Amino acid sequence: MGEVKASKTYRDRAKSAAGKPAALGEDIDLSSYVSSAEELPYQTDLSQLPAPAKEQMLGAGVMLDDLSQRSGTYIQMDNTPVHSSVREEGVEVMPVSQALEKYDWVADYWWQAVAVDTDKYTANIELEQYDGYFIRTLPGYKTIFPVQACLYLSQAQLKQNVHNIIIAEEGSELHIITGCTTASGGEPGLHLGVSEFYIKKGAKVTFTMIHSWNPEVAVRPRTAAVVEENGLFLSNYVLMKPVRSLQMYPTARCVGENATVRYNSILVAASGSLLDVGSRAILDAKGARTEIISRAITTGGNIVARGYIEGNAPEVKGHLECRGLILQGEGMIHAVPELKGNLAGIDLSHEAAVGKIAEEEVEYLMSRGLSRTEATATIVRGFIRVDIGGLPPMLSTELRRAIEASEKELM
Amino acid sequence: MLEIKHLTVAVEDREILHDVSLTISMGETHVLFGPNGSGKTTLLAAIMGFPKYRLTSGSITFRGKDITRLSLDERARLGIGMSFQRPPVVRGVKTRDMVTACLRGRRDGKIVNELAAKTDLTDFLDREINYGFSGGEIKRSEMMQLLAQKPELALLDEPESGVDLENIALIGELINELLEKECPIVDRKCMGLIITHTGHILDYVDARTGYVMCDGRIGCEGDPHEILKTIKQKGYGECSRCLVRRIH
Numbered sequence: 001m002g003e004v005k006a007s008k009t010y011r012d013r014a015k016s017a018a019g020k021p022a023a024l025g026e027d028i029d030l031s032s033y034v035s036s037a038e039e040l041p042y043q044t045d046l047s048q049l050p051a052p053a054k055e056q057m058l059g060a061g062v063m064l065d066d067l068s069q070r071s072g073t074y075i076q077m078d079n080t081p082v083h084s085s086v087r088e089e090g091v092e093v094m095p096v097s098q099a100l101e102k103y104d105w106v107a108d109y110w111w112q113a114v115a116v117d118t119d120k121y122t123a124n125i126e127l128e129q130y131d132g133y134f135i136r137t138l139p140g141y142k143t144i145f146p147v148q149a150c151l152y153l154s155q156a157q158l159k160q161n162v163h164n165i166i167i168a169e170e171g172s173e174l175h176i177i178t179g180c181t182t183a184s185g186g187e188p189g190l191h192l193g194v195s196e197f198y199i200k201k202g203a204k205v206t207f208t209m210i211h212s213w214n215p216e217v218a219v220r221p222r223t224a225a226v227v228e229e230n231g232l233f234l235s236n237y238v239l240m241k242p243v244r245s246l247q248m249y250p251t252a253r254c255v256g257e258n259a260t261v262r263y264n265s266i267l268v269a270a271s272g273s274l275l276d277v278g279s280r281a282i283l284d285a286k287g288a289r290t291e292i293i294s295r296a297i298t299t300g301g302n303i304v305a306r307g308y309i310e311g312n313a314p315e316v317k318g319h320l321e322c323r324g325l326i327l328q329g330e331g332m333i334h335a336v337p338e339l340k341g342n343l344a345g346i347d348l349s350h351e352a353a354v355g356k357i358a359e360e361e362v363e364y365l366m367s368r369g370l371s372r373t374e375a376t377a378t379i380v381r382g383f384i385r386v387d388i389g390g391l392p393p394m395l396s397t398e399l400r401r402a403i404e405a406s407e408k409e410l411m
Numbered sequence: 412m413l414e415i416k417h418l419t420v421a422v423e424d425r426e427i428l429h430d431v432s433l434t435i436s437m438g439e440t441h442v443l444f445g446p447n448g449s450g451k452t453t454l455l456a457a458i459m460g461f462p463k464y465r466l467t468s469g470s471i472t473f474r475g476k477d478i479t480r481l482s483l484d485e486r487a488r489l490g491i492g493m494s495f496q497r498p499p500v501v502r503g504v505k506t507r508d509m510v511t512a513c514l515r516g517r518r519d520g521k522i523v524n525e526l527a528a529k530t531d532l533t534d535f536l537d538r539e540i541n542y543g544f545s546g547g548e549i550k551r552s553e554m555m556q557l558l559a560q561k562p563e564l565a566l567l568d569e570p571e572s573g574v575d576l577e578n579i580a581l582i583g584e585l586i587n588e589l590l591e592k593e594c595p596i597v598d599r600k601c602m603g604l605i606i607t608h609t610g611h612i613l614d615y616v617d618a619r620t621g622y623v624m625c626d627g628r629i630g631c632e633g634d635p636h637e638i639l640k641t642i643k644q645k646g647y648g649e650c651s652r653c654l655v656r657r658i659h
Contacts, residue, residue, distance in 0.1 A: 323502070361501045367459055368513045368560060369487040378512065382503025382539075 010116045014126035017117035024304075025247025025276045028218050030120065033159035033190045035128050037078035046075065046083055052184055053077075053152060060179025060212040061402050062150040069394065072135065072147040076162065078155050079130035090141025090172070092134065093149075096165055099134035106134065109165050113196035113224035113253075121192045121220040125161045132163040132194070135176060137203070142173035146208075146395050149178045153217065156187035164195040168203035168231075175395055176205070180219075181212040188216040188244075197225035199233050201256060206391055208236040210402055213243040215272055221248040229256025235263045235279070236388055236399065240406035242270040242301075249278040249306060254288035254316075264386050265294040266403065269301025269331060278306025278336070283316035283346075290318040295384050297324070298331025308338045311346035318347070324354035325383055381407055412436050413458070413564055413602060418469035420450075420457045426467065427453045428627045435564070438599030440590050440616055442635040443606045445624035446647045451606045452496065454624070455566040458604070459493045460486040473564060488515070492562030494553035496569045496606075500541045506552060507536040513559035522559065530555040530585060546573025547582075554585040565589055567605040571612045583615025592617045610639040623647065 021027050043049060046064040054064050057075075067073055072086040072093035081095040092099075099106045116126050133149050153160050168174045182189060191213070199205050205225075213219060225233045233252050252261040263279035281290035296305040309318035324333035337350040357379050365375035384403060388396065413435040420428040427450050435441050445451045457464040458471060460483040470479045478486055501509075510523050527533045530551040541549055550570055557565055570586060571579050591599040605612060613635055621635025625647060631638065 358499065360499045363461055363483060364495070364499050364501065365504075365509070365512065366482075366484040367461075367487055367493055368509065368556060369484060369515050370512050371484050374512075375484075378504055378508060379501060382501065382505070382508065385503060 010111055010126050013117040014123040017123040018120055020120050022119040026245055030124055034157050035159050037155045037158050040077050040080040040082050043083045056181045056184055057150050057179055060181040061177045061210045061398055062148050062179040069145050070148050071143045071145040074133040074149040077152045078158055081131050090138045091143055092136040093147055094134050096132045096134040096163055109198055113226050114194050114222050122222050125163050125192050125194050128161055130161045134165050136167040137172035137174040139169040140171040143175055146175035146177045151180045153189045153191055154183040159190045162193040166197045168199045168205045170200040171202045173204045175392055176207045178209045182214050182217055186214045186216055191219045193221045195223040199227045199231040201228045202230045204232040206234040208399055211239040212241045215242040216244055218245040223250035225252040227254045227259040230258050232260045237265045240268040242273050245274045247276040249280055251280040253282045255284050257285045258287040261290045263292045264388050266384050267296045267303055269298045269303045271300030273301030276304040280308040282310045284312050286313045286315055288316045292320045293386055294322045295386055296333050297327055298333055299327050300330045302332040304334045306336045309348050310340040311348050312342045314345050316346050320350035322352040326356050414472040416470050419467045420453055421465045421467050431629055435602045437602060438596035440603035440618040442618045442621040443624055449624045450627040451624050452568055455568050490563035492557045492560045493566040494557055494570055498541050502539055504540050505537055506540050509540050509556055510559045513556045526555050526558055547578040550574050550582055557589055563601050565603045569606050569608055579611055586616050
């Protein structure tokens with residue numbers, strides 16, 4: 001298990017925040033989870049991983065049997081990085097502990113986008129740190145295939161701590177697909193994850209994260225991105241499987257002129273799931289742009305769907321679209337779109353809608369010969385199939401396939 | 412054949428249609444006139460089978476089968492199709508999805524593209540259905556879906572309303588294709604019932620029977636061109652004194 005070095009300052013700040021509840025979401029009792037897990041052997045040949053684990057990972061978009069369509073792969077099981085590899089020269093993929101040893105400058109990115117004392121979860125990651133992934137594209141390099149990463153939780157009652165650093169150097173292009181999933185047994189667990197993205201001038205990062213947990217798992221990701229001039233951060237998040245409790249509110253800060261951030265989130269809350277998920281964009285530089293789109297469906301669970309755009313510089317533009325669909329009577333969706341403008345000449349807007357499927361729409365489709373079930377399924381499918389621009393066609397196809405696979409369960 | 416006998420229809424607790432009867436034989440196109448609120452759309456919706464429109468008495472027979480108790484989608488699958496005056500926007504559902512649904516398994520990408528070209532909607536296939544469509548685009552989209560559906564009975568609710576003159580000609584052509592105008596009546600495999608306010612559509616379609624509906628009743632029946640002339644001259648007030656009257 002690679003233990004990451006850390007400065008005393010971070011430790012001290014983490015200690016002071018060790019009991020600090022998060023601003024949002026139910027409080028998770030960290031003491032009810034175990035911190036240490038059995039260290040697992042390194043896997044050179046990923047096809048040798050147990051079939052059930054591979055199947056679970058595949059369900060979260062991570063392909064292990066054929067790596068030819070990936071520019072790099074990182075697999076972490078519980079708290080052990082069991083594999084990291086690259087297939088393209090312009091990409092680096094390794095455990096973050098290794099990156100900190102290899103490059104002194106990685107420490108300069110450590111806890112810079114996410115504050116270590118944000119809450120007790122970030123503090124815990126610092127205090128009981130294990131590992132995470134380091135993914136970097138070299139200046140000007142554009143990845144041909146996406147990098148894939150999987151964070152896999154298998155040990156019952158485990159607290160999986162992850163700290164990731166992602167850097168797209170100037171003018172580079174990086175596509176990442178991250179699948180987070182559990183062993184199929186439905187055991188309780190907790191995933192705490194910090195992800196810090198640094199998108200340099202003119203760089204482009206697409207980050208597609210598919211969560212496929214189980215109804216007993218609690219999840220507290222803490223993600224932030226810093227986007228420089230003419231940089232692009234496109235974040236796609238898909239959660240269509242049950243989870244006990246998920247709270248996250250990733251923040252992207254546009255610090256360079258004409259930086260762009262786009263978020264797409266697809267959330268499905270089954271009965272018993274408690275989701276509090278938002279996307280936040282802070283437009284600090286002239287001409288920065290953002291678009292936040294979320295689609296939330298409840299089949300019995302509760303969803304708080306948040307969005308926040310803050311405009312702090314001239315000629316910034318942002319739009320937030322939050323739509324919720326209540327498919328069954330017991331579910332709840334609370335849309336909280338927020339806009340904050342701090343000077344004249346900015347252009348921020350939002351639209352939010354929460355409701356059930358309109359009977360008029362179902363009947364319109366039925367008048368074309370679709371049964372009620374088919375009509376409802378068509379509308380739901382249309383609702384969650386957000387048009388995501390900017391993804392390479394292959395990744396776009398894979399994302400659609402992952403959504404389609406879950407749609408069947410949803411219907 | 413479509414045969415409606417003594418049909419009474421209520422919406423919630425209010426009776427809208429009273430003792431309506433009409434018959435459309437295979438190959439015929441009939442036209443329904445009437446002032447706003449007279450019950451024209453209610454009649455089409457009741458034939459189509461929308462649940463909100465409750466049939467309290469009478470019967471509807473289509474292709475020799477009593478469909479009075481059939482559901483909306485069952486009637487659609489049996490061969491009844493409807494173009495809506497103001498169809499809903501269905502966010503997320505693409506125009507292409509709707510046309511494909513209308514094909515009912517006749518999956519052929521070519522057909523969809525051909526229909527889109529014919530209705531001048533190629534650029535609309537990947538847009539959400541009816542979202543931001545103009546009046547003319549909505550009507551053409553409705554016709555595209557019906558052409559894909561190929562119903563034996565086409566119910567057209569004001570297909571020319573909100574459409575400019577240039578587009579009316581195209582809509583007229585599309586209706587004629589749907590209702591097989593170019594075929595002799597005896598060879599046609601479809602029927603039409605068209606609601607029109609302005610009567611412009613009569614310049615294009617081959618309609619030989621017209622009705623005037625007033626206050627939920629069919630007041631008169633006859634040559635649609637003659638009826639339109641009378642309406643233009645004397646207004647709907649005169650319709651109850653229509654000379655040609657059929658007693659069912």
